């Protein structure tokens with residue numbers, strides 16, 4: 001379960017990322033490939049397009065945090081597709097860390113300890129659903 005306060009913190013901080021989404025996506029992949037260069041070959045397509053899809057999906061998920069009945073099946077099929085992209089369970093932790101790096105860079109002082117914890121909780125739930133569905 002995700003608390004209403006956590007949902008609030010994630011939604012209000014995400015609203016600040018939306019106007020800089022393309023830059024945030026570029027930062028994200030830069031952070032990800034710095035943390036683990038071996039992940040780069042898993043990505044076959046155009047990275048700007050890939051980044052747009054990622055930001056759109058995070059935005060959709062963030063908007064549906066209060067409606068897990070709708071969100072969970074979407075994440076389950078996303079998780080299954082990720083299995084076919086060669087994504088392994090351990091990669092989720094690296095992606096989570098790169099996402100927190102990116103939020104910190106994008107939000108600056110607005111990335112408080114509370115906001116970090118809220119994102120960490122929400123990403124953890126999303127990653128768990130995706131990993132289970134990929135098994």
Ligand code: HEM
Nearest residue numbers: 039042043044045053054057058081085087091092095126
């Ligand atoms: C909350 C976590 C994640 C979200 C929201 C997310 C979102 C997405 C989306 C929307 C796509 C577009 C294709 C599709 O919809 O199937 C995608 C593709 C992809 N994602 Fe993720 N993803 C997540 C986690 C991960 C992780 C942990 C990895 C591991 C490295 C990863 C690697 C990839 C790869 C390799 C592709 C395919 C790229 C290609 O076709 O070239 N993703 N992701």
